[in-house]
Amino acid sequence: METMKAHDHNCSNEKGHEHDHDHGQSPVILFFIGLAIFSIAFFINKGSLVQNILFVSAMLLSGYHIMVEGIVDTMTESKKQRKFVPNVHILMTLAAFGATIIGNYEEAALLIIIFAAAHFLEEYAEDRSKREITNLLKLNPTEARLIQTDGTVKIVDVATLKVGDQLQVLNGDQIATDGIILSGQTSIDESSINGESIPREKTVGDEVFGSTINGSGTFTMEVTKDSSDTVFAKILQLVNQSQSNLSKTATKIQKLEPYYVTIVLIVVPIFIVAGPALFNWTWDESFYRGMVFLISASPCALAASAVPATLSGISNLAKRGVLFKGGSYLANLATIKSVAFDKTGTLTKxxxxxxxxxxxxxxxxxxxxxxxxxxxxxxxxxxxxxxxxxxxxxxxxxxxxxxxxxxxxxxxxxxxxxxxxxxxxxxxxxxxxxxxxxxxxxxxxxxxxxxxxxxxxxxxxxxxxxxVPNENAKNVISYLKTQGIHTTMITGDAELTGQAVGRQIGIDEVVGNVLPENKAAIIKDQQVRFGNVAMLGDGVNDAPALVTADIGVAMGEGTDIAIDVADAVLMQNDLTKFSYAHKISKRLDRVVWQNILFSMLIVVLLITLNILGKMDITIGVIAHEGSTLLVILNGLRLLISSKD
Incomplete structure (x- = not known):
């Protein structure tokens, strides 16, 4: 479980580089101590030495980790990439110290406190996402009946199984991992492996597969696959992927941020020097306006436009049994024009x-x-x-x-x-x-x-x-049609069988008698005809098609290879979760663009008012950092269930 405890991913407010985002408890404690000192300072005589010391102390305590990341991470990334790679934290650090230099101690402290609060709010979205994804592990069987050397049976964790172990499998059990039958006979539902709805009869020497369902017989088996290849292990690996794989929009913001910050750092000194000549400001006023410009132009809200919203969407879906391996896949789901379904176990029971x-x-x-x-x-x-x-x-x-x-x-x-x-x-x-x-x-x-x-x-x-069709299939197909999305059923069964199911659920197109190796070719054809294509399947025979599709979605009761290669997993084989995921994806797209436009509008407005002399540093801090909080809170709305 170590992968869930410590992993590398991008910092919330400065996505231009990677570092450990888990600050631990110390920064949080220091933040609240600083916040308490900031509150106490209000009851001290205004402008007194004691009040100013308290404001500076609040700034240093609450913003300790902000300042460290601003300076240390900029130096580290610049050294690593052999070019100047600043982050938004260093802008906030410089703005706070600049405000302190000109005697605006209260504003300096307020700037850092609100910025740090936004930083922790983003971490909340990230941790919430990780927690919900980790909780999905509970939905998968994790135990096996291990036959010990003395013949007794002990229930053990699947992760402890080794190649060569012997297991007892009772009727109705989900088979823990791949293996060979040593004794007994049964029929096994292998639809997740071979796409066939009729159970297969198995006896001594036959191979059995993890995640398939045993029928009425009881048998013993020998493990032939290491626990690291089980469904449990595959899903565990996805916890990291979902955190580090961002949407295209978030990735673009990441790449643009260092350039944006660099431009601001160049423009601010020019702005200060040009102030007296262009606007007849005094040097003191020009420096003051330069600090307001630095605060106003900082891309805090822009940097927070996509990531909290994306992680909130992932968290929302994870709580409902849908696991996306990354924000890019969730974001791309809104762009699909066609969905191809495997028949057995996906559209049918x-x-x-x-x-x-x-x-x-x-x-x-x-x-x-x-x-x-x-x-x-x-x-x-x-x-x-x-x-x-x-x-x-x-x-x-x-x-x-x-x-x-x-x-x-x-x-x-x-x-x-x-x-x-x-x-x-x-x-x-x-x-x-x-x-x-x-x-x-x-x-x-x-x-x-x-x-x-x-x-x-x-x-x-x-x-x-x-x-027979899955009870939810008809409603999901109906929803996709309302979205103008083409639907196709791909099946290895006879054309007649596929057409019969297709008529019942109202699917647009049925392709029957399809060999496993031909499924990927059908997906490619759909991509040419319609554009972005999603594929839903659950078996080994679906893996090539899942990889080929723009978005591959595996049914959670399917095989480990299908889950491994897919971009998303429906943990309980509930098709309505796919239509729900599409709704969340569309909401995510709307929210991200709302955030981007709003954040840039605020920057332009604040800079304009500052040049016109209609902005002071207090209003600048509140408006700028307030917009960052609003953007993050707007993204956190995706934690709420979708009703449209």
Whole structure:
């Protein structure tokens, strides 16, 4: 967990270079001591020596870390880059000392106190973001059942697993990491790996994958992947990435800031020298106006325009289970023109559900409920991949005990009251009735999987199943359409299956029979046709497409490689979180531009009023630093849930 405790990223008010932003408790304590001294100074005789000493003490204590960063960091970065690289902290330091020289002790202290307060407010946004992202780790399974040398089972942290360890996996468990089955057999939901909605049957020697879901069986496995490659480890690594990867706007401000500060440092002396000649000021007044100019022109608000807002947006989303690896990805989400979705496990639930049932009760000379009772009794004893879907749909009234055999080429076979009953794929049966054949053709065209139910080799019913749409898919597709965003479903299933799901959720385009290696090519085609493209997927087969897309979004219950290569992760496979993230991204874009325009307007206004002699240093300090606080607070609004 060390990566979460200490990491390098950019300073809040001066983003032109990197340094450790974690100042610890000392600067905060000194700030509040300085603030207290500043408050006490107001009750001392105005202009007295004691009051002035208190104001200077308040300035030095509250602004200690500001001054250190201003001088030390400027020297360090200048040495490192072999050119003068000043930061906004040094402007504030010079302005405070300049105000002190001309006897404006109160204003000097006020300037530093408000600037330091803004600095800590930015740190709050950053720490809040880091904390919310770290909390996402709790949403992932972190334990495994380790089989010890004496045969006992101990629950351990996934991070402690080593290659060669043996694990016990019970029914319904999420498999902790990759490995090989040593004993037992089961069916495993591997939709996050292979994109197939039908669970796979596994036995001794078969490979299993971390983050997939075990079915009804129990097995032991040997670990074949180090814990550093687990989903847990991958997400842990993202905590740093989300802090250091800034939006394009924030990055541009970072790059421009040293140049802007350098220009101000050059212009201020020229302004002071030219004052008497151009405006008939005295030298004292010119120096005074120069200090006001220095304060007014400092880009504090501009430097704070993007980063607090971006981190607040990341924090907002992290709290709701959406992890962005950096501000640039969140900012870019607002620019997408097309979204491509993997079908299985993304737009659909990732497991089959019974959609249609038909029984020829007259032919069978059985009631529909009796058929259901027999089917449930047979499926209860089976390890059939579709058994759970069937058992979830049907409720038996009579609790029958049958001897069931799973015969190759025949499916499930059981005897009941001297009759033989059978459940299997349509291909294993011969002649069927016109009604059964018609329904089978209809359901096949709809992309559904059909199994027959037969009595004494005569088909008397059928059950149709399919991987049904995610309950949120339709609403998300509808939202994207309102935003003018094209939607595409990419699936390895047959075109008919994809079209069936696509019609239900209202998607614009369906591309079926897609091989994993061709998904990236489809994304490239979408980029040519529409512009910026986002891709949502959850499996290994989605990884190339996630990388190719302008924004790759992995479903959190997907594979570690999908999460590793994606730009964002939906931690709970909730599609509504994607539409919510898009809303936050659009809000972020609006807020950042509001901040930039407002901050530059204030600078121009203050400089103009200063030249016209309508500005004193007190108003300049309050207006300039007040605008910085307003910009930061405007950015912090992104911590509030979006309602539009």
């Amino acid at each position: 990732g497991k089959p559900s019974v959609t249609d049932v038909y029984f020829l009760t007259e032919l069978a000379q059985l009631s529909e409920q009796t058929c259901i009772d027999i089917i449930v009794a047979m499926e209860k004893t089976a390890n059939h991949p579709l058994a759970n879907a069937i058992l979830s749909r049907f409720n038996a009234i009579a609790d029958l005990t049958l001897t069931v055999e799973n015969e190759i080429g025949k499916g499930l076979v059981a005897e009941y009251l001297d009759d033989t009953y059978q459940i299997g794929k349509p291909e294993i049966f011969g002649q069927v009735s016109i009604q059964i054949n018609a329904y089978n053709e209809q359901y096949a065209k709809e992309g559904k999987t059909v199994v027959y139910f037969a009595k004494n080799n005569e088909v008397i019913g059928l059950i149709a199943m399919m991987d």
